[in-house]
Amino acid sequence: MQNITAAIHVEDVTVRYNNGHIAIQNVSFQLEGGTICALLGVNGGGKSTLFKSIMGLIRYQQGNIQLCHLPVEKALKQNLISYVPQSEDVDWQFPVSVYDVVMQGRYGYMNFLRIPTALDKQKVQQAMERVDIQHLADRQIGELSGGQKKRVFLARALAQQSKVILLDEPFTGVDVKTENAIVDLLGQLRQEGHLILVSTHNLGSVPDFCDQVVMINRTVIAAGSTESTFNQHNLETLFGGVLRHVKLANQDLHDDEDERAVTVLTDDERPAVFYGQTKIDPPAPIRKKDKQEPPSC
Numbered sequence: 626m627q628n629i630t631a632a633i634h635v636e637d638v639t640v641r642y643n644n645g646h647i648a649i650q651n652v653s654f655q656l657e658g659g660t661i662c663a664l665l666g667v668n669g670g671g672k673s674t675l676f677k678s679i680m681g682l683i684r685y686q687q688g689n690i691q692l693c694h695l696p697v698e699k700a701l702k703q704n705l706i707s708y709v710p711q712s713e714d715v716d717w718q719f720p721v722s723v724y725d726v727v728m729q730g731r732y733g734y735m736n737f738l739r740i741p742t743a744l745d746k747q748k749v750q751q752a753m754e755r756v757d758i759q760h761l762a763d764r765q766i767g768e769l770s771g772g773q774k775k776r777v778f779l780a781r782a783l784a785q786q787s788k789v790i791l792l793d794e795p796f797t798g799v800d801v802k803t804e805n806a807i808v809d810l811l812g813q814l815r816q817e818g819h820l821i822l823v824s825t826h827n828l829g830s831v832p833d834f835c836d837q838v839v840m841i842n843r844t845v846i847a848a849g850s851t852e853s854t855f856n857q858h859n860l861e862t863l864f865g866g867v868l869r870h871v872k873l874a875n876q877d878l879h880d881d882e883d884e885r886a887v888t889v890l891t892d893d894e895r896p897a898v899f900y901g902q903t904k905i906d907p908p909a910p911i912r913k914k915d916k917q918e919p920p921s922c
């Protein structure tokens with residue numbers, strides 16, 4: 626157990642659901658510890674399916690997955706991997722307290738009677754404090770806000786002390802403060818040698834906190850360091866269009882010379898600005914007295 630290092634090896638994995646739909650096909654990539662990797666893709670691109678395959682929750686028809694250089698089943702038994710699911714995948718009506726949910730992270734260390742030891746209680750307390758939810762310990766999970774629920778599941782992952790952490794859209798529905806707190810926490814976990822795979826639709830923050838990127842649309846479109854992979858070509862291939870105002874690893878993608886996505890329609894003195902099909906807040910109207918007169922000669 627001492628020499629085990631965080632790693633995910635996915636090799637040529639294909640998942641076909643019972644209705645015949647192939648959700649992911651020939652997916653391959655490798656990640657090592659001390660890394661935060663963004664998993665990016667369109668809705669329905671196969672991100673959750675990939676997470677569930679890595680967690681051993683669904684079967685794949687082809688290929689192989691190894692966690693920390695072990696078969697998935699063994700890695701799960703050794704508590705080497707934890708999973709923060711999408712909110713939609715959780716039954717919030719289930720009558721269980723915040724403390725109990727975080728304690729679930731310790732189940733793998735208990736025998737079948739599931740009686741927590743002093744160490745289990747200590748780890749749960751520490752995990753709740755680390756994400757600042759200790760004051761919510763006795764609350765029912767279903768009573769919490771979206772951001773609080775996310776933090777509860779993060780605390781469960783922390784209590785589990787796993788080497789690999791999968792997070793399925795942790796930033797959906799959370800405020801900026803909570804998002805920043807989660808990003809800070811992930812940075813600390815990376816420093817501690819954990820491997821974090823995080824799916825997100827929040828492209829703007831990817832270069833700020835992720836050092837690796839895997840782009841998936843049924844199969845892997847691109848994978849590698851953020852610097853070499855999170856670029857305009859790959860993003861446009863992945864999302865099938867023109868992207869604007871996304872901060873790339875080394876530069877800003879915005880380019881006013883590119884007329885494909887930005888249309889400025891002059892409406893009297895108040896221009897309307899569109900990014901693709903989306904109208905954004907127009908700039909302040911140009912007041913006549915602000916207008917510069919051409920220099921007189």
Ligand SMILES: Nc1ncnc2c1ncn2[C@@H]1O[C@H](COP(=O)(O)OP(=O)(O)OP(=O)(O)O)[C@@H](O)[C@H]1O
Binds near residue numbers: 642647
């Ligand atoms: N249980 C299922 N049975 C059949 N098809 C499924 C099942 N779950 C997902 N799918 C299909 O597999 C594809 C991939 O779904 P998945 O949930 O993995 O995508 P995703 O990338 O996580 O999407 P999102 O960004 O919307 O969460 C989709 O076309 C979806 O409709």
